[in-house]
Amino acid sequence: MVDPTPRRRQLGVVLRQLREERGWTGEEAARRLGYKSPATVSKLEKGVQGVTTQQLPNIFEVYGIDSTELKQSLYDLVRRAKEADWWQRYEEVVDNPLGDYLTQAELATTLFSWNPQAIPGLLQTQAYARAVVEGSRVWKTTDAMDHFVALRMEHQAKIAARTPPLKVWAVIPEGVLRQEVGGRPVMREQVQHLAALATEQPNFIIQVLPYTVGAHAGMDGPFLHMTFPAGPDVIVIESMRAALHMNETDTVAQYRSTADLLKSEATSRKASVHLLTSIAKDLA
Template sequence: MPNIRPVPTVRRRRLGEALRRYRNDAGLTLDSAAEAMGWIGPKLSRIETASAHIKPDEVAALLRAYGVEDREVIDALEGLAKHARKKGWWQTYGGIVAPAYADYISLESDAESVRAYAPQLIPGLLQTAAYARETTAANAIMRTPEEAAALAEVRQARQAVLTRPGGPLKLWAVINEAVLHQRFAIRSTAMREQLRRLLDASEMPNVALQVMPLDATPHPGNAGGFHLVGFPGPMPDVVSLENLIGATYVEGVDEVATFADAFERIVAAALPVDDSLALIARMEEDQRS
């Protein structure tokens, strides 16, 4: 069973990358920046590589040494440092939640928006409990039935970000039409209930849904699905790519921009929102007969 990291290290990674970028912009080497802080040894290098913790006041001091005066930047990076050791609700599931998945949930909980292209499954934030149980059981081929059930619970719990107080997550999902034709042997009504869930979610002001039709013209989504996770203020976006054994992350600014451009092209190739919802409604109605 995989062990979860005791710290959501993705926050450290984002913080370290941002500090490295501002140091380079200031034209300082690791040694000169560490000297300015009165540090000895590899402390700064370990911070930038996310292998060491840094206090919020040290973040502010570093940024001053780098000539950064933008209050929004300082507050954002201090916030990352402050919450780097914060434990999330998903850690109550212990080793059930693999480290890469824990990283994604951490990103999602901090995010302002998620843009997703889903060619194989309904996005987790929009899944019904029945859909989550059946698809998790099918995909978690290395897990026990009990572990698969727990992972389905995690998917459901993640959905709280769509209704969180003080600023719900903005979700823009493009779902391949083929996904909507899926059938379930254990519970024959699962897909109909899932279609209704999509229609209900579409009424939320922070949720936009589109369907990629079966006869769509070629588009970048043909290369595979992804989640583009966006953050408020100066923090750069992150892309998550999923597969059977976990997730990988794209964090370079130029690489992330490639996915942002790809998502715009995917949106253009998909059915407009109103047409997408009309299609989902027809499919849901057909399954009632």
């Protein structure tokens, strides 16, 4: 048994998907892979048994994996399975589900964000993030608040340094942009930051959902939708200190449909930049 790190769990999810796509039971997969017991397949898929790079060619052959991109993704997961994640330095403010999200965001290809309560964490300025943390009343000490804000800022830096870059698409309600979190100067800086991301960073798409839309597809609450080079999409329901991860096909399809509706209900990319600029002026 090994520590089921986020990368081992992600590898296990991919292996389970490959097996299920072929209609194999655990027993059938174990026989084809040359394992004595189906328990080995179960442990691999749960991330509690390690995979070596020497085992991967056999897995590729048995599962019929021809994609160079998929092979490289699996090699990367295996090679980095034992690495300590950077966020472990913030262990006192990170629960396991949130840690999984932080790692998955660095592995993802695309990320869609909808949050009707606040600016998405990946898009927050430091001052805004601090105001959100202070307002939430979740954190009991100044040190804990400082550590969580530092975690958020380092997470943004890690994502910004990625190659290839993570493609981020966020739909933000107009009301969230006008809520004076931290006061007018903090909120103006935050809205200006969003406008700059939308105009200067091609991997960021930011749309505003205006007041005039009324009832909309996202009224059930916040969520993230992440896609990966290998394995199923993941839906994350994120809170301040934890996150729920779901990858069931029907669940993913439902949230993907909600994301598509929000994109269609929101203003266009160009119009959203104009609206962001207007709101920033209103906050001056």
